Amino acid sequence: MNASSENSLYDLLICGGGLVGASLALMLKPLGLRVALIEAVKFEGAAHPSFDERTTALANGSRRVFEAIGVWPLLQRTATPIRRIHVSDQGRFGFARLSAEEQGLAALGHVVPNWQMGAALWQRLQEEGIEVIAPARVIKLSAAESTRRVTIEVNGQTRELSARLIVAADGAQSLLREAAGIDSTQVDYGQTAIISNALTQRFHDHVAYERFTPNGPLAVLPLSDARVGLIWTVASAQADTVMGWSDEMFLSNFQQAFGFRLGRMLKVGARHAYPLSLIRARQHYAPRVAVLGNAAQMLHPIAGQGLNLGLRDAASLAELLADAQRADTHFDAGCDELLSHYAAWRQEDSKRIVTFTDTLVRLFNQRLGLLKFARDAGLLAFDLMTGAKDAMAQLSMGASTRIPRLARGAPL
Numbered sequence: 467m468n469a470s471s472e473n474s475l476y477d478l479l480i481c482g483g484g485l486v487g488a489s490l491a492l493m494l495k496p497l498g499l500r501v502a503l504i505e506a507v508k509f510e511g512a513a514h515p516s517f518d519e520r521t522t523a524l525a526n527g528s529r530r531v532f533e534a535i536g537v538w539p540l541l542q543r544t545a546t547p548i549r550r551i552h553v554s555d556q557g558r559f560g561f562a563r564l565s566a567e568e569q570g571l572a573a574l575g576h577v578v579p580n581w582q583m584g585a586a587l588w589q590r591l592q593e594e595g596i597e598v599i600a601p602a603r604v605i606k607l608s609a610a611e612s613t614r615r616v617t618i619e620v621n622g623q624t625r626e627l628s629a630r631l632i633v634a635a636d637g638a639q640s641l642l643r644e645a646a647g648i649d650s651t652q653v654d655y656g657q658t659a660i661i662s663n664a665l666t667q668r669f670h671d672h673v674a675y676e677r678f679t680p681n682g683p684l685a686v687l688p689l690s691d692a693r694v695g696l697i698w699t700v701a702s703a704q705a706d707t708v709m710g711w712s713d714e715m716f717l718s719n720f721q722q723a724f725g726f727r728l729g730r731m732l733k734v735g736a737r738h739a740y741p742l743s744l745i746r747a748r749q750h751y752a753p754r755v756a757v758l759g760n761a762a763q764m765l766h767p768i769a770g771q772g773l774n775l776g777l778r779d780a781a782s783l784a785e786l787l788a789d790a791q792r793a794d795t796h797f798d799a800g801c802d803e804l805l806s807h808y809a810a811w812r813q814e815d816s817k818r819i820v821t822f823t824d825t826l827v828r829l830f831n832q833r834l835g836l837l838k839f840a841r842d843a844g845l846l847a848f849d850l851m852t853g854a855k856d857a858m859a860q861l862s863m864g865a866s867t868r869i870p871r872l873a874r875g876a877p878l
């Protein structure tokens with residue numbers, strides 16, 4: 467392998483062009499900084515690991531971020547509004563409902579296929595002339611005076627690039643997080659999410675269903691073309707069996723767990739499996755390195771919060787960079803003061819969402835009768851208590867203690 471020692475100094479190098487890294491690159495465009503996005507897999511349709519067959523429930527805050535970066539107009543045609551959320555517990559009496567109307571909103575959120583978000587983001591990156599280095603894999607991070615250097619592998623050759631700030635947006639198994647010396651914790655939930663989409667006898671009427679079953683939670687999300695997205699969480703020990711079922715067998719078992727709220731399940735698409743863990747970085751930063759998205763925290767999808775939180779990570783960093791640039795003529799994108807502000811802001815939001823999501827997973831995993839009763843009573847009480855519902859609605863809409871400007875619809 468030939469090693470070239472080409473050295474280029476950037477303000478920021480965003481390592482990882484998944485949904486979060488690509489969005490950050492677009493958010494930063496108005497600042498006129500020297501930015502490049504490095505991504506291991508070139509976007510060529512749904513084969514991309516980040517922009518695959520999954521569907522994502524996007525909070526209203528995330529929609530506003532996508533509006534700000536010009537991605538939303540490209541998604542509007544396929545984004546399906548969620549007008550109600552229905553939460554229930556298989557075989558129990560508790561259930562809860564949330565409605566956009568009650569909250570005075572047009573929608574609680576939107577469901578968008580991941581590969582379409584990927585296509586829209588990559589189109590916008592090109593339209594904005596943002597430097598994208600792909601396919602290119604970051605293989606090393608090293609320190610230099612007042613910069614950090616990454617070594618990347620492109621077409622079998624290595625190159626070195628330097629930046630004031632390195633952004634680790636390289637997903638849950640982040641190489642950069644580790645190379646920066648940031649510890650992480652991992653809890654294996656022993657569950658695997660199996661996703662697909664299906665055609666149902668009855669129209670979904672823009673309702674998102676979340677249902678807790680003895681084997682794990684499942685969700686049915688409204689999609690365009692009157693289809694629905696399925697996310698079925700099963701014990702990891704059963705995942706191979708479920709993946710091996712014929713379509714008929716899968717539909718019949720899913721139907722049994724979900725019930726007949728949408729009539730009969732008629733047809734199912736390809737299935738994909740995602741083992742679920744909670745992975746958390748102990749810190750959102752190290753000197754001249756900011757960590758965001760799944761590299762900072764990978765969550766169970768039970769509450770549909772991972773991307774929404776990751777986009778708030780990106781919008782917070784973009785906001786702090788914009789403010790620092792306005793205030794300081796000797797602006798340094800990787801200065802410690804800026805990064806420690808970023809880390810403190812994100813720590814608070816991340817802790818809140820991780821605790822909420824993890825508690826939900828554990829609560830609905832309990833097999834003890836008393837806890838089950840408390841949980842059902844909780845769901846019923848939740849349906850009656852406007853305060854609790856408002857809090858849940860705020861969460862599903864992407865509200866947090868301090869909301870970044872872009873997520874509020876304000877300019878950077």
Ligand SMILES: Cc1cc2nc3c(=O)[nH]c(=O)nc-3n(C[C@H](O)[C@H](O)[C@H](O)COP(=O)(O)OP(=O)(O)OC[C@H]3O[C@@H](n4cnc5c(N)ncnc54)[C@H](O)[C@@H]3O)c2cc1C
Nearest residue numbers: 482484485486506516523604637759760770771772773774
């Ligand atoms: C089944 C399921 C359902 C979900 N549903 C929802 C939902 O409804 N709502 C929600 O908000 N969230 C949801 N999520 C979570 C959401 O999908 C993730 O939080 C989000 O995709 C994270 O994006 P990311 O860009 O941070 O990371 P990733 O998508 O992991 O992207 C990381 C990128 O970095 C690249 N990369 C990795 N290593 C390197 C390297 N060394 N060099 C260069 N590039 C590299 C990868 O190729 C990849 O493109 C769900 C997750 C799952 C599994």
